[in-house]
Amino acid sequence: MGCMLKELQTLKPLVSKHWWRYLLGLLFLITVDYAQTEIPQYIKRIIDNLLSGIDETTLRNTLLLMMLTAAGIALGRFMWRYFIHGASRRIERDLRARLFKHFMALPMKAFQDNPTGELMARATNDMQAIRMLTGMAIVAFIDGFFMSAIVLIRMFSENPSVALKVIIPLPIVTVIILFFGSKIGKRFKKIQEIYGSMSTIVQEVLQGIRVVKAFVKEDFFKNKFEKQNDEYRKANMSLVMLFGFFFPLINFIAGITMLILFMTGGHAILENTMSAGTLTAMIAYLEMLLWPMIGAGFTVNMIQRGRASLKRINEILFTPPEEKTRNNVLPKKVPQDGDFCFKNLTFTYPQAEKPVLQQISFTISHGTTFGILGRIGCGKTTLLKIITRIIEPEQGQVFYGGVDITEINIDELRKLFGYVPQESFLFS
Numbered sequence: 001m002g003c004m005l006k007e008l009q010t011l012k013p014l015v016s017k018h019w020w021r022y023l024l025g026l027l028f029l030i031t032v033d034y035a036q037t038e039i040p041q042y043i044k045r046i047i048d049n050l051l052s053g054i055d056e057t058t059l060r061n062t063l064l065l066m067m068l069t070a071a072g073i074a075l076g077r078f079m080w081r082y083f084i085h086g087a088s089r090r091i092e093r094d095l096r097a098r099l100f101k102h103f104m105a106l107p108m109k110a111f112q113d114n115p116t117g118e119l120m121a122r123a124t125n126d127m128q129a130i131r132m133l134t135g136m137a138i139v140a141f142i143d144g145f146f147m148s149a150i151v152l153i154r155m156f157s158e159n160p161s162v163a164l165k166v167i168i169p170l171p172i173v174t175v176i177i178l179f180f181g182s183k184i185g186k187r188f189k190k191i192q193e194i195y196g197s198m199s200t201i202v203q204e205v206l207q208g209i210r211v212v213k214a215f216v217k218e219d220f221f222k223n224k225f226e227k228q229n230d231e232y233r234k235a236n237m238s239l240v241m242l243f244g245f246f247f248p249l250i251n252f253i254a255g256i257t258m259l260i261l262f263m264t265g266g267h268a269i270l271e272n273t274m275s276a277g278t279l280t281a282m283i284a285y286l287e288m289l290l291w292p293m294i295g296a297g298f299t300v301n302m303i304q305r306g307r308a309s310l311k312r313i314n315e316i317l318f319t320p321p322e323e324k325t326r327n328n329v330l331p332k333k334v335p336q337d338g339d340f341c342f343k344n345l346t347f348t349y350p351q352a353e354k355p356v357l358q359q360i361s362f363t364i365s366h367g368t369t370f371g372i373l374g375r376i377g378c379g380k381t382t383l384l385k386i387i388t389r390i391i392e393p394e395q396g397q398v399f400y401g402g403v404d405i406t407e408i409n410i411d412e413l414r415k416l417f418g419y420v421p422q423e424s425f426l427f428s
């Protein structure tokens with residue numbers, strides 16, 4: 001729970017900004033819940049009055065009231081959707097904007113550690129799960145809670161002994177939902193992961209399509225993709241299978257509660273302790289109880305999904321941005337014209353055994369043209385990446401105009417350069 005709260009910290013400022021949307025939305029939602037439980041009361045009145053003889057005007061007035069209530073419910077449903085979905089869409093937009101801004105600030109290393117497809121999945125699929133968490137999950141939770149409370153109160157005030165017997169199977173539903181809920185969360189997480197690696201393949205192949213074609217590797221990647229695509233199907237099927245058990249099971253238990261209602265209610269009617277109208281109302285109430293039960297399952301599911309996605313988004317958001325200057329030293333002014341001076345520059349790629357550049361010392365004087373020659377893979381590109389600090393050098397190894405480049409603001413430093421990279425890249 002503590003760790004879940006930590007994850008939710010990211011959402012807190014985004015959600016609290018829309019508190020009034022949530023408040024209005026939930027007010028409409030609860031009002032609609034209450035109004036819905038009024039409808040069976042009208043039905044009950046009509047049936048009981050029909051059986052005992054009813055005059056035309058009472059019937060017409062009751063039906064008119066019923067229609068007005070129904071129209072109010074329709075309007076109220078529009079309103080809660082407008083406010084709550086409005087909030088969750090805005091939260092999704094703001095979180096995505098924050099994520100994208102963070103993408104821009106991340107150091108190169110983060111893009112080497114995370115495949116592009118993984119990053120893309122976080123800006124798309126995972127955002128969708130966040131929208132569900134901040135929208136439908138809240139609706140299902142509040143709706144489920146109030147709806148079942150109001151309906152139970154109604155049922156018990158209609159006929160306590162029948163109501164008590166009818167709700168006996170309900171705790172089983174809670175157990176089933178808890179059981180399926182955790183499984184659903186795990187399987188959904190797997191789906192998200194496979195989706196991420198699948199998008200990575202698509203993205204990499206499309207970006208490198210010239211290389212793929214040049215090496216006649218179409219079939220290789222076709223097979224690789226087909227395998228991943230099928231993994232995705234399997235992961236989704238395992239979720240579908242779970243839902244396939246879940247919903248029929250819930251419906252079956254709902255059927256049992258209905259059976260109990262007819263048995264006990266029918267009995268009560270025969271003994272004249274309950275009216276036919278009351279039984280009709282009870283049937284309607286029991287059907288209303290079914291949705292909150294399923295809604296609870298959905299809520300568990302949506303919360304699990306949202307949590308998994310938020311965790312993945314947080315992984316990125318909590319990756320520290322590129323440091324503009326090292327060790328928080330006050331950035332030095334960029335010298336106007338200076339020499340580039342290398343003093344015992346040594347650099348080893350992480351996980352590499354030997355350094356690429358070792359003890360290199362030389363000076364490039366201002367106003368001169370300088371060429372660097374060397375074997376393939378001897379470190380020419382690495383050297384250029386170091387002077388632009390795409391790769392961070394150690395302190396005290398590279399100087400511009402006498403200033404250690406790690407002490408210059410990274411943006412200011414990079415403005416000094418015109419750089420034509422070895423790998424060509426154009427926006428499509």
Ligand SMILES: Nc1ncnc2c1ncn2[C@@H]1O[C@H](COP(=O)(O)OP(=O)(O)OP(=O)(O)O)[C@@H](O)[C@H]1O
Nearest residue numbers: 349352356374375376377378379380381382383422
């Ligand atoms: N991100 C990296 N991680 C680990 N090793 C790397 C990385 N980038 C390059 N290397 C290795 O460092 C060495 C130097 O690479 P670099 O790209 O700087 O060479 P280069 O001199 O520019 O070669 P070329 O003439 O082919 O352009 C190579 O052995 C290469 O395999």
Ligand SMILES: [Mg+2]
Nearest residue numbers: 380381382422
């Ligand atoms: Mg190179």
